[in-house]
Amino acid sequence: MTFENPVFATYVIAASIMILKMMGQGWITVARMMKIGGGFLNPEDAAAGMANPKPRPGQLDPDEYVERSRRMQRNDTENIPPFLVAGLLFALTQPPLLIAQALFFGYVVTRLAHFWAYSTAKPHEVRATFFSIGSLIVIGMAVYTLIYVIR
Amino acid sequence: MTFENPVFATYVIAASIMILKMMGQGWITVARMMKIGGGFLNPEDAAAGMANPKPRPGQLDPDEYVERSRRMQRNDTENIPPFLVAGLLFALTQPPLLIAQALFFGYVVTRLAHFWAYSTAKPHEVRATFFSIGSLIVIGMAVYTLIYVIR
Amino acid sequence: MTFENPVFATYVIAASIMILKMMGQGWITVARMMKIGGGFLNPEDAAAGMANPKPRPGQLDPDEYVERSRRMQRNDTENIPPFLVAGLLFALTQPPLLIAQALFFGYVVTRLAHFWAYSTAKPHEVRATFFSIGSLIVIGMAVYTLIYVIR
Numbered sequence: 481m482t483f484e485n486p487v488f489a490t491y492v493i494a495a496s497i498m499i500l501k502m503m504g505q506g507w508i509t510v511a512r513m514m515k516i517g518g519g520f521l522n523p524e525d526a527a528a529g530m531a532n533p534k535p536r537p538g539q540l541d542p543d544e545y546v547e548r549s550r551r552m553q554r555n556d557t558e559n560i561p562p563f564l565v566a567g568l569l570f571a572l573t574q575p576p577l578l579i580a581q582a583l584f585f586g587y588v589v590t591r592l593a594h595f596w597a598y599s600t601a602k603p604h605e606v607r608a609t610f611f612s613i614g615s616l617i618v619i620g621m622a623v624y625t626l627i628y629v630i631r
Numbered sequence: 632m633t634f635e636n637p638v639f640a641t642y643v644i645a646a647s648i649m650i651l652k653m654m655g656q657g658w659i660t661v662a663r664m665m666k667i668g669g670g671f672l673n674p675e676d677a678a679a680g681m682a683n684p685k686p687r688p689g690q691l692d693p694d695e696y697v698e699r700s701r702r703m704q705r706n707d708t709e710n711i712p713p714f715l716v717a718g719l720l721f722a723l724t725q726p727p728l729l730i731a732q733a734l735f736f737g738y739v740v741t742r743l744a745h746f747w748a749y750s751t752a753k754p755h756e757v758r759a760t761f762f763s764i765g766s767l768i769v770i771g772m773a774v775y776t777l778i779y780v781i782r
Numbered sequence: 783m784t785f786e787n788p789v790f791a792t793y794v795i796a797a798s799i800m801i802l803k804m805m806g807q808g809w810i811t812v813a814r815m816m817k818i819g820g821g822f823l824n825p826e827d828a829a830a831g832m833a834n835p836k837p838r839p840g841q842l843d844p845d846e847y848v849e850r851s852r853r854m855q856r857n858d859t860e861n862i863p864p865f866l867v868a869g870l871l872f873a874l875t876q877p878p879l880l881i882a883q884a885l886f887f888g889y890v891v892t893r894l895a896h897f898w899a900y901s902t903a904k905p906h907e908v909r910a911t912f913f914s915i916g917s918l919i920v921i922g923m924a925v926y927t928l929i930y931v932i933r
Contacts, residue, residue, distance in 0.1 A: 489931050496925075499868045499924040551672055551673065558657055561708070569643055569646060572634070601675045618650065622654070626644060723784075724785075766805055777795060780785055
């Protein structure tokens with residue numbers, strides 16, 4: 481677990497990017513709420529204030545533009561934290577660097593592609609394909625790590 | 632933090648199983664949506680396509696069979712990531728192996744029992760008991776780790 | 783990654799507190815459901831039983847008092863797991879102790895302040911300020927770690 485270990489360094493790069501992706505989705509939700517001035521979750525958010533200069537009725541109603549970003553965030557919370565830990569433990573099994581790069585960067589690429597497909601409402605099959613590859617990478621790493629330790 | 636350390640190896644086994652459990656819940660949600668052909672979240676999912684050969688009105692309506700799996704996923708996202716990190720840090724305090732095994736495997740068993748009680752809609756008290764034991768294990772490990780470091 | 787390393791020890795203290803905060807929010811949701819005897823999520827929770835001695839219609843209806851705690855939990859699940867991993871990786875870059883303390887304890891303080899602002903329904907700007915500082919700390923640590931590894 482030092483940065484001189486190329487497998488571990490690869491993990492840290494992938495993990496940092498995914499953390500930034502996950503945090504960024506929260507800010508996209510914020511930006512969308514600001515842009516449309518609605519889709520708020522809390523009664524106090526509809527009160528007049530610096531962040532809400534022009535209150536209007538219906539600011540607490542669900543808004544599809546904002547809800548889509550929330551669904552993407554929910555998908556991130558379900559998938560990225562398990563990747564972060566599965567990847568760390570997989571890195572400790574000292575896999576070949578090429579395999580580690582393929583899985584770690586493969587995960588990053590499919591999750592960014594999933595983000596693109598989700599935010600542009602591409603057909604379900606496109607989004608599902610990227611989701612599935614990423615999910616199978618995490619499952620594959622966890623199964624490999626489990627077998628590595630108990631064998 | 633090597634696999635030769637039996638406490639750490641125990642953690643890795645428990646963590647890998649919980650990661651697989653968490654990822655599996657996502658696939659159970661997918662399987663349930665496929666089975667009933669509904670409970671979809673996104674407008675584009677109700678369009679005709681390979682994954683949705685026979686579109687019908689109401690495919691975007693909440694469906695209890697699918698929503699139950701989503702609630703289980705939500706419960707996982709609230710509970711499993713903190714376990715993964717709390718367990719890792721607790722393992723670093725070098726606890727006695729028997730204690731570590733009891734807590735790590737105890738957590739796995741109560742979460743799998745929670746999964747069983749939740750998916751079969753057992754009385755609330757049954758599900759709550761398994762939830763509580765798992766939650767208290769995480770809290771106990773975090774409190775122990777905190778005291779270990781600051782004392 | 784030993785507790786003798788003051789940067790790592792600081793991380794472990796902050797991480798343990800945030801894990802306890804996240805687990806505690808789940809128990810606050812439970813306590814609120816018990817107090818009002820409602821806001822339940824599952825049909826079986828509205829059946830008579832030890833945890834629900836006096837069933838009444840509407841126990842499954844959303845209740846703002848309970849939903850607020852659920853929104854806080856959701857905010858925790860979106861933000862605390864990325865902090866736990868970003869902080870661990872940042873600690874491995876061996877930053878100056880003072881910087882590490884400022885970021886780790888700064889995160890803990892802003893999240894506890896966010897909890898206070900959220901649970902007492904303070905004006906949106908107050909809650910958003912604490913959220914933003916915490917979020918920017920995680921983003922800053924992830925960006926720093928990423929640059930540290932790839933440079």
